[in-house]
Amino acid sequence: MEDFFAAMGLVLVIEGLVYGGFPIFAKKLAGEVLSLPENALRIAGLVAIALGVGIVWLVRGG
Numbered sequence: 001m002e003d004f005f006a007a008m009g010l011v012l013v014i015e016g017l018v019y020g021g022f023p024i025f026a027k028k029l030a031g032e033v034l035s036l037p038e039n040a041l042r043i044a045g046l047v048a049i050a051l052g053v054g055i056v057w058l059v060r061g062g
Helices: 002-021 023-035 038-059
Strands: none
Touching: 002 023
């Protein structure tokens, strides 16, 4: 459970860096996401999940 909260904290740090450090880029990216088809978003999300699981597995000594 400790690792889960550490991971959630890192997600917040990364999101904060994007919104706090590059607000114009964040707005532009949000606009681009609205124009993408649903299937493209779904595929991008699944790829992100797979990469995240792979990274955690490698870091944890899988």
